[in-house]
Amino acid sequence: MAAQISPIFSTRTTKSVNDELLVPGFDSQRITKYTTISFSSHLNANLSIKSLETRRRRRKQNYSKLVTECYSDQMKLDTSLGPRVNSVNPSKTVALIDETAALLEAGVPVIRLATGESDFDTPAVIAEAGINAIREGYTRYTSNAGTLELRTAICKKLKEENHISYTPDEIVVSNGAKQSTLQAVLAVCSPGDEVIIPAPFWVSYPELARLADATPVIIPASISENFLLDPKLLESKLTQKSRLLILCSPCNPTGAVYPRKLLEEIARVVAKHPRLLVVSDETYEHIIFSPAVHTSFASLPGMWERTLTVNGFSKAFAMTGWRLGYIAGPKHFVAATGKIQSQSTSGASSISQKAAVAALGMGYAGGEAVSQMVKAFRERRDFLVKAFRELNGVKISEPQGAFYIFLDLSYYYGMEVDDFGLIKDSESLCRYLLQKCQVVLVPGVAFGDDNCIRISYATSLSTLQTAVDRIKKAIVTLKPPPAISL
Numbered sequence: 465m466a467a468q469i470s471p472i473f474s475t476r477t478t479k480s481v482n483d484e485l486l487v488p489g490f491d492s493q494r495i496t497k498y499t500t501i502s503f504s505s506h507l508n509a510n511l512s513i514k515s516l517e518t519r520r521r522r523r524k525q526n527y528s529k530l531v532t533e534c535y536s537d538q539m540k541l542d543t544s545l546g547p548r549v550n551s552v553n554p555s556k557t558v559a560l561i562d563e564t565a566a567l568l569e570a571g572v573p574v575i576r577l578a579t580g581e582s583d584f585d586t587p588a589v590i591a592e593a594g595i596n597a598i599r600e601g602y603t604r605y606t607s608n609a610g611t612l613e614l615r616t617a618i619c620k621k622l623k624e625e626n627h628i629s630y631t632p633d634e635i636v637v638s639n640g641a642k643q644s645t646l647q648a649v650l651a652v653c654s655p656g657d658e659v660i661i662p663a664p665f666w667v668s669y670p671e672l673a674r675l676a677d678a679t680p681v682i683i684p685a686s687i688s689e690n691f692l693l694d695p696k697l698l699e700s701k702l703t704q705k706s707r708l709l710i711l712c713s714p715c716n717p718t719g720a721v722y723p724r725k726l727l728e729e730i731a732r733v734v735a736k737h738p739r740l741l742v743v744s745d746e747t748y749e750h751i752i753f754s755p756a757v758h759t760s761f762a763s764l765p766g767m768w769e770r771t772l773t774v775n776g777f778s779k780a781f782a783m784t785g786w787r788l789g790y791i792a793g794p795k796h797f798v799a800a801t802g803k804i805q806s807q808s809t810s811g812a813s814s815i816s817q818k819a820a821v822a823a824l825g826m827g828y829a830g831g832e833a834v835s836q837m838v839k840a841f842r843e844r845r846d847f848l849v850k851a852f853r854e855l856n857g858v859k860i861s862e863p864q865g866a867f868y869i870f871l872d873l874s875y876y877y878g879m880e881v882d883d884f885g886l887i888k889d890s891e892s893l894c895r896y897l898l899q900k901c902q903v904v905l906v907p908g909v910a911f912g913d914d915n916c917i918r919i920s921y922a923t924s925l926s927t928l929q930t931a932v933d934r935i936k937k938a939i940v941t942l943k944p945p946p947a948i949s950l
């Protein structure tokens with residue numbers, strides 16, 4: 465358009481408008497561009513100089529108004545957020561996290577039994593593979609779904625250890641099991657679909673469902689049932705809208721492991737619902753204490769077609785910081801998760817993928833290095849179960865895997881301490897224990913069961929011994945509130 469007007473006119477007009485709009489501190493470049501484009505776009509050979517001058521004057525007035533508004537106190541930046549982020553709930557443990565941070569800042573030696581990661585180092589053979597990848601310049605993008613080398617190794621592992629057959633194009637490697645789970649939910653759920661989540665659940669599941677505009681439907685499983693989903697209850701909750709069931713075994717936060725027979729019963733219920741898919745989160749698969757045995761849901765008759773198996777390297781291989789996970793399932797669904805990934809993070813770290821190939825090469829279920837870690841977790845589990853069984857009123861379901869114990873301490877709710885006040889729920893109990901004995905635990909409410917608290921035993925036995933001593937001493941000082949005489 466600018467080419468249609470005479471150079472003299474163009475220069476004069478543009479210059480005068482620009483000069484008048486230069487305001488210190490304002491984004492002069494942006495407004496110049498805007499002015500020039502919008503002004504010139506109205507030019508054509510039929511416009512008289514007079515009418516152009518009139519337009520110019522009007523424009524000038526409008527721009528002055530705009531600039532005044534920009535500087536006025538009345539103009540407020542729109543800081544509202546999208547509905548998707550508003551649908552996600554903030555952490556239920558904010559107060560506890562804040563108090564812990566304050567104690568740490570003040571130099572108080574708190575014992576943290578809240579972390580969800582192994583205290584062991586990444587096995588040397590895995591770390592070396594990562595270092596070699598860097599040294600050899602293996603530092604470029606990989607394909608979105610992950611290297612063929614790693615996906616082939618994952619297929620071999622799933623065949624040998626889990627008895628499920630996949631081809632590399634039925635695997636998408638991601639930056640962790642969490643990302644794989646989110647992508648699965650996004651890939652298959654429509655707004656309003658229901659995502660069935662047995663409670664106690666890993667904190668992220670309901671929020672991942674909300675991110676997909678789906679509705680989390682929580683089905684409680686009680687400690688007397690070892691926190692395992694009752695298939696009859698599941699059946700009673702399924703509707704036309706039920707799209708996804710998320711199973712987690714071994715389970716965070718309970719350590720429960722689903723026995724094969726129970727999974728078969730669940731599979732029979734699932735099979736009656738043509739819309740229902742299953743995400744089987746097997747992140748803690750290798751951290752399991754015999755005689756418990758891990759069963760992959762996709763290996764059950766008729767379940768391969770509708771199961772998305774999620775797994776990763778974070779927990780068993782002590783690789784949380786390497787950020788590597790994967791999903792395996794029918795190509796139609798898995799490719800859809802890959803599509804989402806291709807427009808967000810793309811392929812996972814090339815270095816981590818080399819390290820993961822080394823991890824899978826360590827032998828069946830991680831070989832000796834992983835079995836040593838599992839042995840240590842088992843010792844700690846045994847210690848905690850024994851120690852807490854001595855405590856009056858506590859209910860325990862002995863964990864069969866993962867590195868958490870989920871204790872029912874609701875017996876102590878309603879009790880009081882002089883310098884703290886009333887223990888009314890899992891949150892106040894955890895805050896009390898933090899203040900009284902500087903031990904950080906996670907309230908069960910965060911996992912959908914307010915009767916319990918979660919202890920992570922991904923820390924040394926001696927630390928656990930000190931923590932348990934302190935917790936027990938703090939708990940026995942709790943007293944029932946004085947009876948109110950009427």
Ligand SMILES: Cc1ncc(COP(=O)(O)O)c(C=O)c1O
Binds near residue numbers: 580640642777784
């Ligand atoms: C049950 C469960 N699934 C998935 C994850 C996420 O693991 P990743 O580090 O692979 O994203 C966690 C992490 O705490 C978890 O507990």
